[in-house]
Amino acid sequence: MQKRTPTQILASILSDGLLVIYFIFALFPLVWLVLISLKSTDQLFSTQFLFKPTLDNYYAIIFGDSRAAAGVVASQDFPRYFMNSLILSTGSVIISLLVGVPAAYALARYNFKGKEDLAFTFLSFRFAPELVVIIPLSVLYRQLGLYDTYYGMIWVLQLVTLPLLIWVLRSYFEDISPDIEQAAMIDGYSWWRIFFDILLPLVRPGLAAAALLAFIFAWNNFIFPLVLGAGHTQTVTVAALGYLSSAQSFFNRMAAASVISSIPQIVLALSIQRYLIRGLSFGAVKG
Amino acid sequence: MTEEDLRPPLAVRIRPWLIALPALLVLIGILYPFLTAIYYSFTAYQLNRPGSMDQFVGLRNYWRMITDDDFLYSTYITLAYALLATGIELVIGLVIALLLNRESRVAKILTPMLIFPMMIAPVIGTLIWKVMMQPSVGILNPMFTAIGLPSLQWAAAPETALMSVVLVDFWMFTPFAALILTAGLRSFPNAPFEAARVDGASFWFTFRNLTLPMLMPFLTIVVVFRLMDSLKMFDIIFAMTEGGPGNTLMTYELTAYRTSIQFQKLAQGLTYAILLYIIIYISSQYLIKFWGRAQRRAAGF
Numbered sequence: 236m237q238k239r240t241p242t243q244i245l246a247s248i249l250s251d252g253l254l255v256i257y258f259i260f261a262l263f264p265l266v267w268l269v270l271i272s273l274k275s276t277d278q279l280f281s282t283q284f285l286f287k288p289t290l291d292n293y294y295a296i297i298f299g300d301s302r303a304a305a306g307v308v309a310s311q312d313f314p315r316y317f318m319n320s321l322i323l324s325t326g327s328v329i330i331s332l333l334v335g336v337p338a339a340y341a342l343a344r345y346n347f348k349g350k351e352d353l354a355f356t357f358l359s360f361r362f363a364p365e366l367v368v369i370i371p372l373s374v375l376y377r378q379l380g381l382y383d384t385y386y387g388m389i390w391v392l393q394l395v396t397l398p399l400l401i402w403v404l405r406s407y408f409e410d411i412s413p414d415i416e417q418a419a420m421i422d423g424y425s426w427w428r429i430f431f432d433i434l435l436p437l438v439r440p441g442l443a444a445a446a447l448l449a450f451i452f453a454w455n456n457f458i459f460p461l462v463l464g465a466g467h468t469q470t471v472t473v474a475a476l477g478y479l480s481s482a483q484s485f486f487n488r489m490a491a492a493s494v495i496s497s498i499p500q501i502v503l504a505l506s507i508q509r510y511l512i513r514g515l516s517f518g519a520v521k522g
Numbered sequence: 523m524t525e526e527d528l529r530p531p532l533a534v535r536i537r538p539w540l541i542a543l544p545a546l547l548v549l550i551g552i553l554y555p556f557l558t559a560i561y562y563s564f565t566a567y568q569l570n571r572p573g574s575m576d577q578f579v580g581l582r583n584y585w586r587m588i589t590d591d592d593f594l595y596s597t598y599i600t601l602a603y604a605l606l607a608t609g610i611e612l613v614i615g616l617v618i619a620l621l622l623n624r625e626s627r628v629a630k631i632l633t634p635m636l637i638f639p640m641m642i643a644p645v646i647g648t649l650i651w652k653v654m655m656q657p658s659v660g661i662l663n664p665m666f667t668a669i670g671l672p673s674l675q676w677a678a679a680p681e682t683a684l685m686s687v688v689l690v691d692f693w694m695f696t697p698f699a700a701l702i703l704t705a706g707l708r709s710f711p712n713a714p715f716e717a718a719r720v721d722g723a724s725f726w727f728t729f730r731n732l733t734l735p736m737l738m739p740f741l742t743i744v745v746v747f748r749l750m751d752s753l754k755m756f757d758i759i760f761a762m763t764e765g766g767p768g769n770t771l772m773t774y775e776l777t778a779y780r781t782s783i784q785f786q787k788l789a790q791g792l793t794y795a796i797l798l799y800i801i802i803y804i805s806s807q808y809l810i811k812f813w814g815r816a817q818r819r820a821a822g823f
Contacts, residue, residue, distance in 0.1 A: 250621045251628040257618060258632050261639050261693065264650045267661060271653070280658060338545030345538035353542070356549060362806050363556075364754040364775055366795040370782045371558040374569075393548050401545065455643035457757045462783055472645045476761060479649060486659050493649065497642040504641040508634060512705045515698060519743050519813075522705040 272490035292491035327392035343408035406518030444510030569786035615699025706740030
């Protein structure tokens, strides 16, 4: 092991220092959000860091003002928005899995005319401005009665979840050697058994990670529920904006709502860390 | 036997299309509104004028868009936001990736926390910053004045509005650049770098001739994703100021939203969205080809 020169030690300390500075910048807003969510309304406008933390905001958000002071603006139905986000994200991921896994397999294993065109059309959904699709849908959905419905929202969220699932799963399928399937075919396995008993277990971790990442993206989506949804299907993302534009801006309530809305993603993201890079880059970077 | 006879039977050839059938149905379901959008953009469709949907006006909406007083500014602000955000995230992300690539306890502890700003909803992240920038409750200005810097008006003033939203974009998506580039750095073979070290190469020499070329595919991936996403960014700008103050942050996407949804002039707003789509489509084709070439060059071909 080489002995480190003073320059190397200095460089190492500087590098660590720069990293710490960046991470303070990256994490400070989140820490501050949690702090604000624990502040009572009367202490809100003093910027002291020493204050008595209270869980009142969380109670008010979840149980609806049962412990809030008099004269306070009644909080909206946050639990309902949370459930909506949950339903829409889960629903769209399930549909994308049912539709996307076979498509990813077809793209990975077969060579057919128009294959790459098909794949790139799905990729283009990722990069297209959503408004090109949303604006006509805002008319079409009203005509079809799909405006502000779960079905309508889950369908349109496919634009977000399906390209991710298809491309990431395609890259996982391509990683598996076709020899395994051919050996199984020689042994007499039917196509169904190969798919469900051999292939799926092999891609299961990648599949789970891609599904969770798609869930996060569907949850974080803002513009679809903004334009194509209304009171019935309102998600936490659209609701978050509402906390600030009401006449009395209850920053602490908004902070509590934001914290609760963000916990699922952070937990999920930490659990799929290993697969994040491949998922975020749509399979381009194997990480 | 002719070449035709050697092809597999139709039943076999059609199998992948059958397997992908559900996905094809979804694709058609998405393409239909897209084609409708193109059709609408050639009409005089306005929601408050019944029957205007069938009024075909050709390229009039596009002409109106290009000759509009604010079109040039809108182009500028769309490009400025995208290029600033992507450029800064690329550079700082590279620095972070290089710093994280060392054997350091600090690096190991901090790496998992890198993804947090990326994973919360962009709207919520923007709201956090919006409140931090707020005069009465916010924490940024008090911190600034405490260390002698002037307090800023952030997104409320036209001069600082762009900087404020780019700052939020930078906070949110630099982790993406750092993550991808870290993966790239980790994938390098050790041999060329050791050879360079043995031969006494300086840091800059190694960086310019080894690190950068081998990193090019990853840098391109970062640019593809960030540039395309920031060209069409909606959540951050909308949550911050809805395009304001005034028209300061009216990018193509924001203009499309305001014109089509708020002013209900569907056809006119769609022209901005479609133009944006064309720009994104052409840039992504070019960038993805560049990525392919960069991959081959990085592998030594």
